Amino acid sequence: MESEKSRKVHVPLQYVSHMSCTLCESDFSLEELGESLTCPSCGEKGILDIVYDYQEIKNNFTIEDLRSNTDQTIFRYLPLLPITQKPNIELLNVGNTPLYKALRFEQVHEGDIYIKDDGLNPTSSMKDRASLIAVVKALELGLDTICCSSTGNAASSLAGNSAKAGLDTVIFVPERAPSGKLAQLVIYGAKLIIIAGDYKATFNMSKEVINAYGYYNRNAAINPYLVEGKKTVALEIAEQLDFNIPDWVSISVGDGCSIAGVYKGFYDLLKIGFIKRLPRILGVQATGCKPIYDAFYNDGIVKEAEEDTLADSIAVGIPRNPIKALKAVKETQGEYVHVSDDEILDTIAYLGRCEGIYVEPASGAAFAGVRKAIKEGVIKSEESIVIINTGNGLKDIKSGLKAVALPTAIKPEIREVERMLL
Numbered sequence: 001m002e003s004e005k006s007r008k009v010h011v012p013l014q015y016v017s018h019m020s021c022t023l024c025e026s027d028f029s030l031e032e033l034g035e036s037l038t039c040p041s042c043g044e045k046g047i048l049d050i051v052y053d054y055q056e057i058k059n060n061f062t063i064e065d066l067r068s069n070t071d072q073t074i075f076r077y078l079p080l081l082p083i084t085q086k087p088n089i090e091l092l093n094v095g096n097t098p099l100y101k102a103l104r105f106e107q108v109h110e111g112d113i114y115i116k117d118d119g120l121n122p123t124s125s126m127k128d129r130a131s132l133i134a135v136v137k138a139l140e141l142g143l144d145t146i147c148c149s150s151t152g153n154a155a156s157s158l159a160g161n162s163a164k165a166g167l168d169t170v171i172f173v174p175e176r177a178p179s180g181k182l183a184q185l186v187i188y189g190a191k192l193i194i195i196a197g198d199y200k201a202t203f204n205m206s207k208e209v210i211n212a213y214g215y216y217n218r219n220a221a222i223n224p225y226l227v228e229g230k231k232t233v234a235l236e237i238a239e240q241l242d243f244n245i246p247d248w249v250s251i252s253v254g255d256g257c258s259i260a261g262v263y264k265g266f267y268d269l270l271k272i273g274f275i276k277r278l279p280r281i282l283g284v285q286a287t288g289c290k291p292i293y294d295a296f297y298n299d300g301i302v303k304e305a306e307e308d309t310l311a312d313s314i315a316v317g318i319p320r321n322p323i324k325a326l327k328a329v330k331e332t333q334g335e336y337v338h339v340s341d342d343e344i345l346d347t348i349a350y351l352g353r354c355e356g357i358y359v360e361p362a363s364g365a366a367f368a369g370v371r372k373a374i375k376e377g378v379i380k381s382e383e384s385i386v387i388i389n390t391g392n393g394l395k396d397i398k399s400g401l402k403a404v405a406l407p408t409a410i411k412p413e414i415r416e417v418e419r420m421l422l
């Protein structure tokens with residue numbers, strides 16, 4: 001590893017044409033960018049977007065190819081991924097999560113409601129899709145350590161996927177991260193650094209360390225490759241619905257990378273002719289932290305917000321990827337909504353008892369947002385919806401137990417039991 005570490009090669013990526021800055025809209029070839037993950041002229045705010053040669057993909061990749069592909073991981077979408085090849089080492093099996101038809105959730109709604117259960121990824125969140133790409137990029141570059149700051153899932157996911165690939169991880173988390181996620185980090189062997197401060201402070205510390213030590217940077221908004229991993233959730237949804245696109249897709253929004261990934265996946269499929277239209281995207285934020293919602297319905301400029309919600313994974317006061325997050329909703333004629341912590345907790349319990357799916361609060365927001373959008377007539381009764389479960393509730397039992405009441409222990413007597421059964 002040591003000798004390769006200094007080898008800074010430019011690796012040709014199958015169908016990637018170039019990168020485009022989301023801020024100044026300049027285009028850059030991969031050669032021009034070299035190791036830089038953001039726009040050379042705009043700096044850190046210049047988040048890059050990977051642009052593909054869609055005509056070439058169209059010529060070489062068909063729905064039939066997909067149908068006959070036995071690879072069930074996200075690498076089945078290789079022509080749409082910004083990597084040179086599927087690595088020839090065994091990695092965690094990311095993707096291929098179930099798409100359930102909801103049977104009781106909002107039963108009066110006429111249109112079909114589907115749940116994409118990404119809580120069933122190897123480390124139990126949608127972040128695995130991005131982390132696996134980070135691992136592949138680090139391997140391509142011959143780096144042996146990956147670093148990130150996270151409110152929890154990005155970190156635990158990176159730690160797990162890196163462990164499987166034999167890479168080291170240095171992880172910065174804010175103090176408020178739920179213990180389930182912290183436990184995952186330590187179990188996966190990460191070098192864990194808990195910052196006594198908020199996500200903002202945590203992010204800035206990681207940035208400093210990445211610059212100083214040359215670690216691979218998995219900070220999602222900064223690293224344009226990660227959105228490309230997240231987009232595989234949209235590719236799977238489309239494939240699972242036999243390319244019949246739903247009217248709406250709902251996802252919760254913190255930094256804005258996940259929603260950007262959902263948009264990018266459907267956009268790619270539209271560009272290569274696998275689908276005929278884009279779904280409308282419903283972005284959901286927490287009432288206690290809704291900088292992107294506010295920007296969307298005001299002047300489009302994101303201002304720093306409080307981080308006052310128990311939905312820790314979307315408590316992001318300064319979102320790092322607002323341009324892509326706003327675009328995802330604007331370009332699809334979607335909407336943003338926000339939901340309170342009470343609405344989230346109520347929905348966690350409701351979803352659990354009617355569909356058998358246990359979600360963490362940030363993920364619960366996407367479901368609560370659909371209930372609200374239906375109630376307010378934003379989503380019409382006949383419209384179909386896919387709701388993405390971005391994170392498993394078992395990571396944050398404390399919040400789950402705020403949503404429901406545990407019964408107290410009783411004496412082992414039948415009369416007592418019968419009283420409970422009433």
Ligand SMILES: *Cc1c(COP(=O)(O)O)cnc(C)c1O
Pocket residue numbers: 125126127153154220252253254255256257258259313314316360362363390391392
């Ligand atoms: C990270 C995360 C989100 C939001 O993703 P962003 O890219 O930060 O917008 C939503 N839900 C869960 C469970 C997450 O871990």
Ligand SMILES: [Zn+2]
Pocket residue numbers: 021022023024025026039040041042043046
């Ligand atoms: Zn730029």
